[in-house]
Amino acid sequence: MIQHCLFTLLLYVDDMIITGDDPEYIAFVKARLRDQFLMTDLGPLRYFLGIKVSSNSDGFYISQEKYIQDLLARTALGDERTVETPMELNVKLQLTDGDPLSDPTSYRHLVGSLVCLAVTRPDISYPVHILSRFVSAPTTVHYSHLLRVLCYLRGTITRRLFFPRSSSLQLQCYSDATWASDPSDRRSLSAYCVFLGGSLIA
Structure with missing residues (x-):
């Protein structure tokens, strides 16, 4: 799976550090790239691979609201209900359920779409991980839990990730694991999240 990140251009010129917020140097880099490659300047970043990028003086926001709208339209759920969480607490799904x-x-198709969506919606990462384990032989119970994730997304469609401009460059990682919690094979389940300053990057 490809991991998407938000990068800051960092170049060293005559012992000076030039960052991605220097407009003169950005123009210089674009000109040099145009000398070597056929390219078009599309202006400030708005959309990239289905991800919407917006910014203000405080920082950058990334979201996939349109992606969620398209996904809900394709699924054509029969009602308009929403739920507060993407998965019920302490659910232990098994291959033989349903x-x-x-x-x-x-x-x-839905699980694959949600894997892509988890790039900007880490709040669905856990249920998507659990539900992706059953793609070879899904059941009605697994499908009902999948629809719950979609109902959750419908109610939280405007949520987005924020990357502050003033964030430090300190890297922090948090991890946790269960012990032999899988009811079918007694495997452990682990998870992690990585922050660059106050920004969630993985």
């Missing part, structure tokens, strides 16, 4: 789906294509 009846096998006659056509697992929709389940696989």
Whole structure:
């Protein structure tokens, strides 16, 4: 899986550090790139790979609100209900829960779409990880939990990640793990998150 990040241009010129917020040097880099490559300047970043980028004096926001809208439209859920959490607390899904789906294509498509969405919505990472374990043989129970994630997204569609301009460059990582918590094979489950200053990057 490709991990997407937000990068700051950092170049060294005559022992000076030039960062990505220096407009004169940005213009210089663009001119040099145009000398070597066929390229078009599209102006300030607005959309990239389906990710919307907006900024103000405090920092940058990234979101995939349109992606969620398109996903909900394709799924055509029968109601407008929302839920407060993407997955119920202490759910222990197993391979044998429920009846096998006659056509697992929709389940696989939705899980794949949610994996892409988790780039800007880390709050769904855990349930998407759990539900992706059943793509080979999903059941009606797994599918109902998948629809719950979509209902959660409908109610939280405007949430986005914030990257402050004033953030420090200190790297911090947090991790945790369960001990033999999987009911089917007794494997442990681990998770982590990485912050650059106050910005979640992985």
